[in-house]
Amino acid sequence: xxxxxxxxxxxxxxxxxxxxxxxxxxxxxxxxxxxxxxxxxxxxxxxxxxxxxxxxxxxxxxxxxxxxxxxxxxxxxxxxxxxxxxxxxxxxxxxxxxxxxxxxxxxxxxxxxxxxxxxxxxxxxxxxxxxxxxxxxxxxxxxxxxxxxxxxxxxxxxxxxxxxxxxxxxxxxxxxxxxxxxxxxxxxxxxxxxxxxxxxxxxxxxxxxxxxxxxxxxxxxxxxxxxxxxxxxxxxxxxxxxxxxxxxxxxxxxxxxxxxxxxxxxxxxxxxxxxx
DNA sequence: CAATCAACCTGGGTGC
DNA sequence: TGCACCCAGGTTGATT
Numbered sequence: 001x002x003x004x005x006x007x008x009x010x011x012x013x014x015x016x017x018x019x020x021x022x023x024x025x026x027x028x029x030x031x032x033x034x035x036x037x038x039x040x041x042x043x044x045x046x047x048x049x050x051x052x053x054x055x056x057x058x059x060x061x062x063x064x065x066x067x068x069x070x071x072x073x074x075x076x077x078x079x080x081x082x083x084x085x086x087x088x089x090x091x092x093x094x095x096x097x098x099x100x101x102x103x104x105x106x107x108x109x110x111x112x113x114x115x116x117x118x119x120x121x122x123x124x125x126x127x128x129x130x131x132x133x134x135x136x137x138x139x140x141x142x143x144x145x146x147x148x149x150x151x152x153x154x155x156x157x158x159x160x161x162x163x164x165x166x167x168x169x170x171x172x173x174x175x176x177x178x179x180x181x182x183x184x185x186x187x188x189x190x191x192x193x194x195x196x197x198x199x200x201x202x203x204x205x206x207x208x209x210x211x212x213x214x215x216x217x218x219x220x221x222x223x224x225x226x227x228x229x230x231x232x233x234x235x236x237x238x239x240x241x242x243x244x245x246x247x248x249x250x251x252x253x254x255x256x257x258x259x260x261x262x263x264x265x266x267x268x269x270x271x272x273x274x275x276x
Numbered sequence: 277c278a279a280t281c282a283a284c285c286t287g288g289g290t291g292c
Numbered sequence: 293t294g295c296a297c298c299c300a301g302g303t304t305g306a307t308t
Contacts, residue, residue, distance in 0.1 A: 001301040081302055116285045175301055
C-alpha cells in the first residue's frame with residue numbers, strides 16, 4: 001500500500017512524536033511470530049530486547065522505516081501492502097489484525113496492523129541494516145538522483161521502463177502509483193524499453209518523478225477511494241493521482257480514455273495519446 | 277546477469 | 293444468498 005510519500009509522512013510524524021520516548025513493553029501476536037524469518041526476525045528475544053529501549057530517531061530508506069534505538073539497535077518496519085502504524089491512547093479499542101503493540105510512556109501505544117501480512121518487523125544491530133534491506137538504488141529525492149543516473153542504469157536495459165521504475169535497485173521507494181504518475185507527466189509510454197529513451201525523455205522522467213513525489217509528500221500521501229492508507233493519526237492523504245486507477249476515464253490532458261494494462265501481474269495506467 | 281512470473285495473504289467488489 | 297472469480301499501493305525466490 002504505502003510508497004515513499006506515505007512512508008515519509010509516517011516517518012515524519014513518528015520522529016516528532018516518539019523521539020526520546022521509551023518503549024515500556026512490546027507484544028507480538030502469536031500469528032505474527034509464526035511467520036518465516038524473512039518477514040519477522042523471530043529470535044525469541046524480540047520483545048525482551050525492545051523493552052525499555054529509547055527511540056533516538058526515526059529514519060526512512062526506500063519504503064523501510066528505521067527506528068534508531070538506544071542502546072544501539074535498529075527496528076526495521078516495512079508496511080507491505082496493507083500495514084499501518086497507529087499512534088493511539090492505550091484505552092482505545094484494539095483494531096482488527098493488530099500484530100504488534102509498542103507501549104509508549106505517557107499512556108500511548110504504537111500499534112502495527114496488517115490484514116494481508118506482507119509487512120516485516122526486524123530487530124537488528126545498526127551494522128546489519130544494509131544487508132537486511134539492500135541492495136537499494138538511490139533515493140529519488142536526493143541530489144544523488146539525476147537523469148544521468150537513469151541514463152547509466154538504462155543504457156543496456158531492455159525491460160519496459162515501467163518495470164524498471166518498480167525495481168528498488170534502480171531507484172528506491174517508487175511503487176505502482178508514482179511510477180504511473182511520473183510516466184504520465186513525462187509523456188513516456190510504460191512499455192518503452194529503457195534503452196530506447198532519449199536524453200530529453202530521461203530528463204523529463206527524472207524531473208517529474210521528483211516533482212510528483214515532492215507534491216505527494218506535501219499532501220501527506222495518496223489515499224485511494226477503495227483502499228485505506230492512513231497516517232499514524234488515522235488521517236487520509238490528500239494527493240490525487242492523474243492516471244493511476246483511472247482506467248476508462250478521460251485523460252486530464254487530452255480527454256482520451258485512460259488505458260489499463262497488465263505487466264508482471266501488476267496493473268498500470270496510461271494515456272495512449274499523451275504517452276509515446 | 278536480466279527478465280518474467282508465481283507465490284505469499286486477506287478482504288472487498290462484481291457478476292452469475 | 294452463495295459462490296466463483298478478479299482486484300489491491302510490495303517483495304522475493306524460482307525459472308527461463
